[in-house]
Amino acid sequence: MARVVWHVPVTTSGTGSTTALRLFRLRDGRRCAVGFSxxxxxxxxxxxxxxxxxxxxxxxxxxxxxxxxxxxxxxxxLVAPSVTVPAATQPAAPLAPAPICPAPAVRLQRR
Structure with a gap:
């Protein structure tokens, strides 16, 4: 009998020295492992x-x-709903520069 092998997604550390299983979640929130044929x-x-x-x-x-x-x-x-991008209606008007507020005066106290 042939051995069934699954292709399992993994993550690898930045240095490539550590590999870990990539886990997912079911709709009810429980974690699960995933394999592909x-x-x-x-x-x-x-x-x-x-x-x-x-x-x-x-x-x-x-x-x-x-x-x-x-x-x-x-x-x-994939069970997520497809993403729809709204059509652009009109280009946004440029924002007016924010008014410059003077910094409040600060009094230093001597101790």
Whole structure:
């Protein structure tokens, strides 16, 4: 029987010496781990710059269990509503410069 390998998103430290699983949240707020059946599916959702590693389900569950994470989502889809950009109506008028207020007089007290 062939071993099933998932492509799991990770984050890497600035020096590249540390790698950590990238965790997500379900709609109800619980944290979850995410796996993709192919690198193409991962890139389609998270973009080409997303680092990833290959893990089997037992390894992924073993890494997330100590964190209290028992939810695992395979090949998730974006569920956020699409963003619509309002059409520009008219260019904004330039702002008038703020009036210059003199600084209040400060009295120093001698001790």
């Amino acid at each position: 192919s690198p193409e599916a991962l890139v389609a959702l998270l973009g080409p710059d997303q680092a990833h590693t290959e893990l089997g389900e037992p390894a992924l569950r073993a890494l997330t269990a100590p964190l209290g994470i028992d939810a695992l989502v395979v090949d998730p889809r």
